Amino acid sequence: MRNFLNQFFTSYQNLVFIYCCAIYTVYAMLTFFSYLSIIANRRRNRIREKLVMIQSPLSPGISIITAAFNEEMTIIHNVRSLLNMNYPLFEVIIVNDGSTDQTLGKLVKEFQLTEVAFAYNYFIACTEVQQVYKSENPACSNLIVINKLNGGCKADAINAGINVSNYPYFLNTDVDCILDNDTLIQLIQPFVDDDKRVIATGATLRMANDCVIDSGVLVDAKVPTQWLPIFQEIEYIRSFVLGKMGWNLVNAIPNVSGGLGMFDKEIVVKAGGYDPTSFGEDMDMMMRMCKYMLETKQEYAIRYLPQSLCWTEGPSTMKVFKRQRIRWGRGLYQIFSSYYKLLFNPKYKMLGLVVLPYNFIFEFCAPFVECLGVLCYIYLIVFHLINWPFALVLLLFVYSFSILITLLAILWDQLVIRRYRIREVLKLCMFAFIEPIVYHPMVMIFALMGYANQFRKAKSHWGHMERKGFTQPKIEAIN
């Protein structure tokens, strides 16, 4: 038995080393690609004037669809902020997903809503829509509020919103997200300015936890002060600025975030809409959209922008964070159990040969590889089989490379936008040093718990994110 274990762990060490080299090669490549993408984006922004979109009578209409569940604290400010978007033709669709608080009542009162005899058609399946409201105030004529039975998830509510939307593109966002005023102009641009048919676009999301927000508008962007949101901020920067922008260059973006994404409605409807049973509904939707495009032999592109256009409140307590990550873990497991036939399938081109294999090997398998790696180390230490100098060199290799990748992501982010003060950027850099030791193991463990729950088909509820609310700007007394 001992011999077997010795042999197994020795072989495993080699496997992990190869795995590690492969993943770092991909990250190095992504770092380079993301730099090229960011530069290309900067150049394009210098040439393309957003005024064209505002002035043109041909600009396509956009529906902003967002689900609200027990959001009475912030709903009014957030809807006002959505209604003030800088774009010539858009509508705002708020889907009240069976809220048990005063969310609907407040909306009705504030925006002078009245129930209308809406001929609702369930083009995409969703739970029963009870009422549709429109505003009697002409200034809010582009606001539609849908009241429906609770569907238990955001996907169901978004489907309900798609069914009433009037425009060819829709923006899917969370009602508590703070959007930049130019979000629509920025996100629609790839749809109208790309050689291929763009089916979805997204942009960078940031933590809003300690930002100063006034009436749904971001006044001052700040790095979170609590340690859990700071780590998430670092993770988001790395994932969006480096990961997604890197994949953007080769048109291999795996997913458009559920927090902020603009979609081609026609393709979403043809692909069957969002799946309410999926825990990773955003990635599932993208998979089905890509699958549809490939099966109908249409060329397509998914584009990402490096600009931070959306600020969202990240979990600040371990309980909520754990629940979120377990759900993400379950979502990833579901994706691979649903789309395993696409994996390494040349028929699905980039999706089958790059996007899914990468996500399977380096995202889905990573928690297994890492946890087994830790066990292997413990075993080698306990039985005095470890070569300490070699182990230290390998540790240094893994650690230093990880830090370098994170710091480059922060640097690239600074090339795009300089919202944070320099002190705060340096704070982010400092946290990058402890993130691999403190935060990353937690993420891995929660992912494994998610896989286990999904494997056991454990019952789960989506849970409501407990919001702490945003910091309001200080109003100085006028003497």
Add this chain to the structure above:
Amino acid sequence: MLYNRKMWLPKAAVLPVLLRTWPPAWNTYPVFIKICFIISMVALIGILLAMADIYIWRTAKRRKDRKKLRLSEDITRLLMNTVVMEPAKLNSGMSKAKLDTRPFLKLGINDKDVRSLFVCELINYRNYFTGAIAARVRQLYLDLSLDKEARKLLYKKNWETKSIVLSELFKMDIEVDNAYLLELTHHKNRYIRGFARLSMIKFTKGDPLAFLRQITEPISQWEEFEIFLVFQQKENYTLSSLEGLIAVDREPSVVSLCLKLAVYFKDLSAVKLIMDIIQTPDLKLRAEAIASLGKLEASDAEAFLISIYGAEPQEIRLVILTALGMIRSGNSLEFLENEFISSDDFETKMNASDALIKQYPLSQNTIDKLMNNSAALEHRILSHSLNPLINAL
């Protein structure tokens, strides 16, 4: 999940061992350890450089931003005083009088960055002001000889410089050498090609549509928006014949643009041409052509649209119903009523209902009859179409 981590080691115990064995043992170490060590050293240097870069770059940028802000304020103040706030000159038709350029020269516009910021501000003023003020901004640009420098930069090899300068001259209403511009319209870079096309359309002495005939490759929607804006902003422009442009053998994106122009300029002479391209196998273009007939309120095409309705796929049928509603002649009421009653499809009913409501008051009797005789879904669809709040967008 950017990391793969497999170990935590007790550093205190390990360091002495490492120091004892290192570096004499270096040659005995396996290649992979040597590679890892070298990469680690490179990564550590990279970490230091990245942090230094963030700090130094940010500090330099902050200084630059402050300088830029001050400069921007100076430019705004000067422009306000010299160009905007001189009503006497503006009103007395002196908008073409030579402006006092001395204060602007003091800004240091010979510097590349200052020039770029200054031109950017001028373009903003031209975007937000029209008439005499916009003309004076252009005059200032010329008086400062900024056009001469731009013309020189136009021949640079760098595509970015070339396209920015082309855009600058275009926005300042400055004509470029026609032969060179024509050459640029076939440039491999899409941005240069795009701006060259815009300039050709804007400054061409003859018919700007003639230039559209030369386009054989697809134009993006963004370019379409820009070209459309140029036509829209052309003073006293009347659209010439679209014959040969709205044709089946023409590039679909060019046809699409011409359809929009025909609608914008209410060119009823294009109706016949549009009807001819409805046979195109390109469903998207066919739908667009039918929608254009509706927007042009082409009552001549009404019978034709009804005649092709039965043979068309569902998505085209829906567009035909909408177009009939927009034509508003009252001649298609019976057809629309039949479609509303006989169809089982929700969207067909909805579009037929909307088309009937759009023909109000001609359709009043039909609507009343349908309201009285319909129940459940049909009644709800009619109520939906009749509701002004729902249709107010």
